[in-house]
Amino acid sequence: MALKDVIGQESAIKILKSAVTKRKAASAYLFHGPSGIGKRLTAVNFAKALNCAEPEADGDACGSCASCRRIEAGAHPDVKEVRPEKGVIKIDEIRNLEEALSLSAYEGSFKVAIVDEAHLMKIEAANAFLKCLEEPPQGSVIILASSNPERLPDTIRSRCQAVSFKPLSGNDMAYLIKDRLKATGEKMLRTLIGLSMGRPGLVIDNGKGGDILKKRQDFLRSLHEMLFSKAGKSPSWADKEEIEDFLDGLELFLRDMLVLKATGREDLQLFGLEVPAELKSLFKTAEEEVIIDCYRGVAEIREGLVYNPNKSILWNYTAGMLKRLLPPSGKRVFKQNKDV
Numbered sequence: 001m002a003l004k005d006v007i008g009q010e011s012a013i014k015i016l017k018s019a020v021t022k023r024k025a026a027s028a029y030l031f032h033g034p035s036g037i038g039k040r041l042t043a044v045n046f047a048k049a050l051n052c053a054e055p056e057a058d059g060d061a062c063g064s065c066a067s068c069r070r071i072e073a074g075a076h077p078d079v080k081e082v083r084p085e086k087g088v089i090k091i092d093e094i095r096n097l098e099e100a101l102s103l104s105a106y107e108g109s110f111k112v113a114i115v116d117e118a119h120l121m122k123i124e125a126a127n128a129f130l131k132c133l134e135e136p137p138q139g140s141v142i143i144l145a146s147s148n149p150e151r152l153p154d155t156i157r158s159r160c161q162a163v164s165f166k167p168l169s170g171n172d173m174a175y176l177i178k179d180r181l182k183a184t185g186e187k188m189l190r191t192l193i194g195l196s197m198g199r200p201g202l203v204i205d206n207g208k209g210g211d212i213l214k215k216r217q218d219f220l221r222s223l224h225e226m227l228f229s230k231a232g233k234s235p236s237w238a239d240k241e242e243i244e245d246f247l248d249g250l251e252l253f254l255r256d257m258l259v260l261k262a263t264g265r266e267d268l269q270l271f272g273l274e275v276p277a278e279l280k281s282l283f284k285t286a287e288e289e290v291i292i293d294c295y296r297g298v299a300e301i302r303e304g305l306v307y308n309p310n311k312s313i314l315w316n317y318t319a320g321m322l323k324r325l326l327p328p329s330g331k332r333v334f335k336q337n338k339d340v
């Protein structure tokens, strides 16, 4: 595979191809965009193009020479990659990377360092990394990939050329996952495309899209619990990842409700996934403005997540917001009565 085979990221690929054609890469890039849309895949193929022994006329990698194959296998001495472990990128990893970059290239033309989910560098790691960015070793290219670039220090962001990655269109998603999910029927294919929100990695990485469906079920269970559990019971999320999954799920659910309101077509919906009847009717009867208010609420909660709020307080806060906007009685609290 090469840069030309990356689907749905035309503007990012254009920038990178122009760099390889001119053999003039920036010393640092920041690939930013939601997770699962191909940032790391593109970084690996950019590294191939920079080091390919038999490049195409436009500078793209051949995908089959020894250098390309070693990069693909993660075994090229001049291409190093750091990925988070248990949600953290440790300072030792960054130091090793720094050291590797400071040596001259063994066999390739460029030394390439890829830091996946770079915002997960702890502050000490980020500080150590900054030195690398301030005085980039000759012939080195650093690629930071991040789904949360705003969590990176300004000092790091400002030293990188930003390259934006976008969620894929429905057609691109269908093209990408169809072959991988051959046994899947048309209905499941559409469900997975809807659930993926243009992020093929969410479907492809685990092969059958099972994980994404499980996340959806978990979300529906949590939402039901949040809105209908008996008083006195106080559930919560296990960790920050669960909170983020819940907010992703809620956004998707709200979007579906708006699509249903606008089109009246349930076949466009993901309701095939056993949405509990109580939830379905609650959201079905809600007015559009209420759903949009919920959306806003979700965005605010997401912003507050950077401050690491207490999980059970956040659960109650989210439950309170949703119950206020979507009371089971159907009467929205604080809503003005137009007849008065």
Ligand SMILES: [Zn+2]
Pocket: 051, 052, 053, 054, 055, 061, 062, 063, 064, 065, 066, 067, 068
């Ligand atoms: Zn090659």
